[in-house]
Amino acid sequence: MVLITDGGSTKCDWILLNPLGEVVIRTRSLGLNPAVVLEEDLFERISTNEDLKTYFTAVKELDFYGAGCGTKTPVLLLKSVLERIFTNAKVTVNEDTVAAVYAATTKPGIVCILGTGSNSSYFDGKEIHSSVASLGYSLMDEASGNYFGKRLIRDYFYKKMPSILALEFKRRFNLDPDDIKLNLYKKSNPNMYLASFAQFIFDPSENRPNNAGEINGYFYKLISEGMLKFIEYRILCYKEAQRVPIHFIGSIAYFSEDIIRDCMKPYNLELGNIIRRPIDGLIEYYRNNRL
Numbered sequence: 001m002v003l004i005t006d007g008g009s010t011k012c013d014w015i016l017l018n019p020l021g022e023v024v025i026r027t028r029s030l031g032l033n034p035a036v037v038l039e040e041d042l043f044e045r046i047s048t049n050e051d052l053k054t055y056f057t058a059v060k061e062l063d064f065y066g067a068g069c070g071t072k073t074p075v076l077l078l079k080s081v082l083e084r085i086f087t088n089a090k091v092t093v094n095e096d097t098v099a100a101v102y103a104a105t106t107k108p109g110i111v112c113i114l115g116t117g118s119n120s121s122y123f124d125g126k127e128i129h130s131s132v133a134s135l136g137y138s139l140m141d142e143a144s145g146n147y148f149g150k151r152l153i154r155d156y157f158y159k160k161m162p163s164i165l166a167l168e169f170k171r172r173f174n175l176d177p178d179d180i181k182l183n184l185y186k187k188s189n190p191n192m193y194l195a196s197f198a199q200f201i202f203d204p205s206e207n208r209p210n211n212a213g214e215i216n217g218y219f220y221k222l223i224s225e226g227m228l229k230f231i232e233y234r235i236l237c238y239k240e241a242q243r244v245p246i247h248f249i250g251s252i253a254y255f256s257e258d259i260i261r262d263c264m265k266p267y268n269l270e271l272g273n274i275i276r277r278p279i280d281g282l283i284e285y286y287r288n289n290r291l
Helices: 039-047 072-085 096-104 145-157 163-172 177-185 190-197 213-235 257-267 278-289
Strands: 002-007 011-017 023-030 061-066 090-095 109-114 118-123 245-249 270-275
Touching: 002 096, 002 278, 011 278, 023 039, 039 072, 061 072, 061 096, 072 090, 090 096, 096 109, 096 118, 096 245, 096 270, 096 278, 109 213, 118 213, 145 163, 145 190, 145 213, 163 213, 177 190, 213 257, 257 270, 270 278
Parallel strands: 002 061, 061 090, 109 245, 245 270
Antiparallel strands: 002 011, 011 023, 109 118
């Protein structure tokens, strides 16, 4: 049996497939980004999952694809943790961009991730190429959940947010400055904390006016500015950008399709597939290519 894992910073999907490609278990844990989660927390989040416990010794192959797995040190850390738990498995750890490519396309294209964090890669039909190293939420991650969460908090405190939205924002979140600084600078997973605020954009309350021009204009400007930065830094960095389709993975992209399309027009970029949850595409890839 092979256990495939799509791990983000916020959540992690686990799928166990038997040799026939049938799903034996499907479960979820908290995020397992080894660049921001401590080793003991990684171990606890996996080892306490009741659905996985039965298979700790039964799994023979474990392929992990995750955020924060783009450099050597976090990869070795996570691989060590997984091997401690799944004692009989051959463990491989790859960056989440690899899973995104497998889920999105079998032909040349640029594949982008817009989730808690953001990333991109170019797939030439055989190999995956990354043009820019990913340095995480504090320096990069344009158009990600943590990027938009950061923008919302700043706009609230700088009084750039429409007043009706500011009132709703204050009702929904703890905006005490000391609490915000505690979560950002003292507690673990500040990227997840920031990304939690981005739900405000895509999950409106019942009290929010549906067609208020000021509100729609604010969100459109907020999202489009982030998308334009992402296009500039993470898509146009590939010389193939105007010759191949651009695919997107993740909830941010899924709920922003029209704005992404608008932002791509001035650059003559072709929008490809938009996939909310890559794990389903990953299952099909394994059924067709690995089992």
